[in-house]
Amino acid sequence: MDSAEKVIEAVGVRRRYGDGFEAVRGVSFEVARGELFALLGTNGAGKTSVMELLEGLARPSGGAVRVLGLDPHGERARVRPRTGVMLQEGGFAPDLTVAQTVRMWAGCVSGARPGHEVLEQLGLARRGGVRVGQLSGGERRRLDLALALLGRPEALFLDEPTTGLDTQGRYDTWELLRQLRAAGTTVLLTTHYLEEAEALADRLAVLHRGRVVACGTTAEVTGARPARIGFGLPTGWHLGDLPPLPELAVLAHEERGGRVLLHTDRLQFTLSVLLRWADERTVALDRLEARTASLEEAFLAIAGTADAGTADGAGR
Amino acid sequence: MTATRARNRLAALGRAEATLLLRNRTALATALLLPAGMVAAWRPALGGLAAGGSSAGVDADRLLVSSGIGFILLFAVYYNLVAAYVARRESLVLKRLRTGEPTDPEILAGTALPAAAVAVAQCLALVAAGTVLLHLPLPRRPVLLLAGVALGVVLMAALAAASTVVTRSVELAQLTTAPLLAVSALGSGLLLPLRSLPHPLGEVCRWLPLTPVLDLVRTGWLGGTPADPAEPLLALGAALAWTLLAVFAVHRWFRWEPRR
Numbered sequence: 412m413d414s415a416e417k418v419i420e421a422v423g424v425r426r427r428y429g430d431g432f433e434a435v436r437g438v439s440f441e442v443a444r445g446e447l448f449a450l451l452g453t454n455g456a457g458k459t460s461v462m463e464l465l466e467g468l469a470r471p472s473g474g475a476v477r478v479l480g481l482d483p484h485g486e487r488a489r490v491r492p493r494t495g496v497m498l499q500e501g502g503f504a505p506d507l508t509v510a511q512t513v514r515m516w517a518g519c520v521s522g523a524r525p526g527h528e529v530l531e532q533l534g535l536a537r538r539g540g541v542r543v544g545q546l547s548g549g550e551r552r553r554l555d556l557a558l559a560l561l562g563r564p565e566a567l568f569l570d571e572p573t574t575g576l577d578t579q580g581r582y583d584t585w586e587l588l589r590q591l592r593a594a595g596t597t598v599l600l601t602t603h604y605l606e607e608a609e610a611l612a613d614r615l616a617v618l619h620r621g622r623v624v625a626c627g628t629t630a631e632v633t634g635a636r637p638a639r640i641g642f643g644l645p646t647g648w649h650l651g652d653l654p655p656l657p658e659l660a661v662l663a664h665e666e667r668g669g670r671v672l673l674h675t676d677r678l679q680f681t682l683s684v685l686l687r688w689a690d691e692r693t694v695a696l697d698r699l700e701a702r703t704a705s706l707e708e709a710f711l712a713i714a715g716t717a718d719a720g721t722a723d724g725a726g727r
Numbered sequence: 728m729t730a731t732r733a734r735n736r737l738a739a740l741g742r743a744e745a746t747l748l749l750r751n752r753t754a755l756a757t758a759l760l761l762p763a764g765m766v767a768a769w770r771p772a773l774g775g776l777a778a779g780g781s782s783a784g785v786d787a788d789r790l791l792v793s794s795g796i797g798f799i800l801l802f803a804v805y806y807n808l809v810a811a812y813v814a815r816r817e818s819l820v821l822k823r824l825r826t827g828e829p830t831d832p833e834i835l836a837g838t839a840l841p842a843a844a845v846a847v848a849q850c851l852a853l854v855a856a857g858t859v860l861l862h863l864p865l866p867r868r869p870v871l872l873l874a875g876v877a878l879g880v881v882l883m884a885a886l887a888a889a890s891t892v893v894t895r896s897v898e899l900a901q902l903t904t905a906p907l908l909a910v911s912a913l914g915s916g917l918l919l920p921l922r923s924l925p926h927p928l929g930e931v932c933r934w935l936p937l938t939p940v941l942d943l944v945r946t947g948w949l950g951g952t953p954a955d956p957a958e959p960l961l962a963l964g965a966a967l968a969w970t971l972l973a974v975f976a977v978h979r980w981f982r983w984e985p986r987r
Contacts, residue, residue, distance in 0.1 A: 440768025466826050468983075491828045504815065507743060511982045518739020519827050521732060562828075 416444045418479055418566050418597040419465060425473030426460050434460040436621035437474065442599055442614075447592045449608035450601040451710065452618035458601040459499050461618070462570045466496050467600065478566060478636055490556065492521045497555045498579030499571050499601075507545025509535060509554060513561070520562040528639040550576035556584065560591075566590065569600040573607060585611055605706040615706075617713055624713050629706055636704030637662050637714060638678035640685065643670050643697030659684050670698075678703060736829045740837025744811065748841045755806050758845050762798035767972075769794055769918065786861055790920055792948050795853045797917040800879045800937065801908055805845040808839055808887035810900045816891065824986040833871040835977070839884040841844045846883075850876050854948070864949065871959055872947025878966045885973035886936065892980045911937040937966035 419442040426435035435457045442448040454456045464471050467483030467490060476483060483490045503512055515525040530536045532551040538546065546554065553576050572588075590610055593600060603609055607616045609629050617625040617632065623673055625632045627691060643705045644650070656664060659681045666671040675681040682701050689696050748754055770791065815821050815838060824834045854872075857863040867874045886907060894903040912918050915937035921929050932938060939962035946959050955961075 449987045461960055468822070468825060488828075488830070491826075496826035498819065498823055498826065502819035502821075504743070504747055504820055506747055506820060511743060511746055515743035516827070518742070519736045519824070519829050521828065568826075 417441045417477070417559045418446075419448070419463065419599055419667035421465065421503040422465060422476075424461065424471045424476055426457075426464060426469070427472040432464045433472075434621055435464070435471070438616075438621070438623050438716050439474075440616045440626055443712055444597055445592065445595050447588065447598040447600070447614045447616040448613055450599065450614035450618055451603070451605065451608050451706075453603060453613055455620075456618040457621040458618055459570055460597070460621075462499075462601055464493075466568050467491075490560065493565045493652055495559035495562060495567045497559040497569045497572055501543075501555055503543040503551065503554070506542060506641070508540055508542050509546070510539035512554065513539075515555065516558045516561055523561045524563060525721075526561075529557045529560055532560070532587070549577060549580045551669075552576055553580070553584075556587075561577070564596065566597045567599070569598065571603070573604065574603070581607070594703070605710055606639065609706045617710060619713065625709070633706055633709040634706045637674040637676045638683060638701065638703045639708075640673045640675065640678070640682060640699075640701045641670055642699040645697070648694060653654055654684060654688060675696060733830075733833060734859055736833050737883065738826075740829065740834065741840030744838050745841040747806075747811075750843075754810060758807050759849070760903030761802040762795065762849060762863065765798045765802075766791065766836070768793050789945055789949060790863075790916070791861070792863070793826040793916045794859070794880070794918070795857075795894075796850055796876065796944045797911065797937060797941055799846050799849045800876075800883045800940070801911055801917075802879055803849060803971075804842050804883035805838075805887050805890075805907065806900070806904050807842050808884055809890045809894060809904050810897050811838060811842070812888055812891045813894050813900055815898050816982065818987050819984060825983055831983075835884070835888055835981075839887075843880045843884065845881055847876065848955065857948075864946045868947045870947070871943050874963065875940050875943030875947055875966075878943070878963075878970060879937070880936060880974060882936060882940060882966060883971045885970055885977055889973050889976040890979055892976075892982060895986070907936070910935060914938070915941055917941075934965060936966075936969040939963070939969070940943045 422439050424435055424438045425433065427433045438457070440448070450458045450461060461466070463469050463493055464476050465478060465483060467487055469476070470484045478490050479493055481490050485492075507515070509530065510526065513530060517526050519524040527536060527539075530539060533556055535550065535553055538550060543551065543554065553573065556572060557571070559569070569588075572637065573584050574586060585607070588598060590601075592613075600611075611630065614628050615626070616623045644652075650666060650726060651665070653659070656673070657672070658679040659675070661673045661675050661681060663674040673681065673685075678701060685696075688694075748758070797961075803907070812821075812835070821834060829837065856864060858865050889901075890903055890907070894900050914932040914935045915921075916932075917937075920937070921932055924932060942962040943959060943966065
């Protein structure tokens, strides 16, 4: 990471709006060439505010941003030919057709790819004659991505690229993003879908109330969290019939709606003891499941902790 | 290379905007029918207003020229562009464009191109109709006429962009454009000759944004010997000053996206 070229950099970035609200409060992260980096956060966490600074739409009120080693606001003319941007919300004239919209953008991009090629890539080839106002939300999102890809960007900024897409559309977009990354494109995306970050991102940062509260690979962010085992006990059996929980390396347990939930940081061990116990007594564990901590749990825990007032703590 | 790219971008933006103009009946009617309609409706009254004496005919001509070009600039350029800029801003088109390669002035100029073209075409049509049908003279000093129309288009486009600062929606454009439309119609010699206004008022009206533009247009078309030969220069300077002021206002206050 250290030797790799930094394509996107934010250093102690702050953004205060005209009404005095500070949406971004000292955010730092960097994205290396060819990396896919996700900014995660709830609504209002400051994701879009950070993105707009990196896209060069506004100047940070503190700190610094660099894209391809340049200032995306001050050196706009040098940065824009090498970046592609997809805003959180379209930005289309509803009365232009898809083809007309692509043609207008192609005229504004140096070295644009052929419009039909990009539309094909996004599955919109047959929609060229349709007015943008008549597209579905998912189609509009794909058109937006098509425009961002017109200029073969080195760095791609995608603000919630899959919001409004159905499951198939989302998977198609994920596949496309993987191809782009494989081809060496640097991607920064925001999402509030945790599974999206988990599925795609090389690294991610969790934003909460304008601050980075966790940053790293998915494994690093979730690694410190306990795993979970869930099951239902048959009638007549109770939690107290299990071996003593500390001996199972269980950190915490819950009983909810007839189901038992065990938290452990030694998943394999706990599970082995539990299964042996059940085998010996021919107890059927109903709908048994075991999983390592997901980003979702980490995220909820982090957000919860941050809410409790330790907002500055969790950064790496 | 850089210039070619800039030209390509302007062409692409202008072409898209022209498509939108052709699809928007209200805008099209405002640009094409309103100026002609205003002139046609006002013309019968012109003779009477340009009151009395041997100069009556000349005054009516002067009024017709001012009214025609004035209404074209006000409706085809100013009014239409306020609506167009606001529509593009509210649908986030302007913001999206700013994430790409076009510069800020290119975005505004590209959006204004079709309106400017429509206005220039109408001015040419007016000159043709005036000379053929109404036996007005061919433009005596075409360079001044051209300068007047060109400055007028740029000034109106800049004022339109500046007016979007107080225009939150396309519907509100009807309200926010009213002051300039009314003040220009009454005070810049579109509906009645300035010299018919009482002294202090007439003097103030000479410095309204559209007055120097129309002074240039009249001198360029109808010629005549101004009392002071420096008058066209003065008009040119005043029109330029208004344009610079409007451009400054745009630079300072223009909003590229809707209010949050």
